[in-house]
Amino acid sequence: MKEMVNCARVRFPALGENEGFARLLTAGFLMHLQVTPAILADVKTMVSEAVTNAIVHGYRGREGKKCFVFLELKFYSDRTLMITVTDLGRGIDNVEDAMEPFFTTDREGERSGMGLPIMQAFSDSLRIRSRPGRTVVTMRKKLP
Amino acid sequence: MKLLTAEKEGTLMVRITGDVDHHSAPNIREEIDQELLKTRPRELILDLSGTDFMDSSGLGLILGRLRKARELNCRLTVLNPTEQIVRILRLAGVEKTLNIEYL
Numbered sequence: 001m002k003e004m005v006n007c008a009r010v011r012f013p014a015l016g017e018n019e020g021f022a023r024l025l026t027a028g029f030l031m032h033l034q035v036t037p038a039i040l041a042d043v044k045t046m047v048s049e050a051v052t053n054a055i056v057h058g059y060r061g062r063e064g065k066k067c068f069v070f071l072e073l074k075f076y077s078d079r080t081l082m083i084t085v086t087d088l089g090r091g092i093d094n095v096e097d098a099m100e101p102f103f104t105t106d107r108e109g110e111r112s113g114m115g116l117p118i119m120q121a122f123s124d125s126l127r128i129r130s131r132p133g134r135t136v137v138t139m140r141k142k143l144p
Numbered sequence: 145m146k147l148l149t150a151e152k153e154g155t156l157m158v159r160i161t162g163d164v165d166h167h168s169a170p171n172i173r174e175e176i177d178q179e180l181l182k183t184r185p186r187e188l189i190l191d192l193s194g195t196d197f198m199d200s201s202g203l204g205l206i207l208g209r210l211r212k213a214r215e216l217n218c219r220l221t222v223l224n225p226t227e228q229i230v231r232i233l234r235l236a237g238v239e240k241t242l243n244i245e246y247l
């Protein structure tokens with residue numbers, strides 16, 4: 001049976017500067033786990049994409065101090081890392097469409113529409129549960 | 145984020161340092177576009193030697209500059225991207241169409 005070895009749960013307002021904060025938190029969480037720079041870069045990318053989506057899409061039009069993003073990190077004895085990013089925003093209209101490469105609902109902002117495909121490619125599994133008022137993105141990655 | 149630009153013989157070299165994400169991308173984009181319109185170079189080099197991190201917002205930035213450069217008849221070169229950045233470019237299928245160089 002795998003056991004949970006370490007976990008952290010952080011709540012921060014939906015501000016752009018917290019994208020970098022979330023990456024640093026994640027790097028700190030992995031600090032003692034002997035991960036290669038390449039793996040660290042993968043994990044930081046996954047977190048950055050999910051947190052950015054929560055801020056720019058979930059809380060579109062109302063980014064700021066009253067909207068919160070939740071980041072949860074869990075590390076298990078079999079070296080599985082679970083990352084959960086939750087927002088209480090608008091929700092994803094159609095998750096299947098959203099997963100398509102280059103699909104974006106934000107044309108003006110030069111969004112690439114590659115965030116979700118990148119999260120999928122960089123993780124071992126990506127799961128999205130979304131309804132208006134709550135989007136939960138869970139990513140799993142086995143660390144070598 | 146620090147942005148250094150240098151121009152010589154029709155080449156605009158932009159060195160992007162630090163992290164490129166949704167938060168930092170708009171400023172970087174604006175600075176590059178201003179410089180592009182001012183100097184009208186034949187080649188735009190995005191030097192990523194000092195770019196520690198980039199996510200899909202950076203991809204959007206690069207693809208946007210590629211479009212802009214084409215409009216201005218300018219060639220775009222991406223210099224010294226990290227392996228993480230190359231993976232993102234590859235996923236987007238632009239690794240082959242972009243001119244990537246290593247020095």
Ligand SMILES: Nc1ncnc2c1ncn2[C@@H]1O[C@H](COP(=O)(O)OP(=O)(O)O)[C@@H](O)[C@H]1O
Pocket residue numbers: 049053054057058059087089090091092093098099103104105106111112113114115116117135200
């Ligand atoms: N947390 C979220 N809340 C609401 N919509 C989202 C969320 N995450 C993603 N989406 C939707 O999915 C689309 C695709 O996301 P993504 O692949 O990251 O591309 P991009 O962020 O460049 O638009 C977004 O344009 C948005 O419509």
Ligand SMILES: [Mg+2]
Pocket residue numbers: 049052053114115116200
């Ligand atoms: Mg995104």
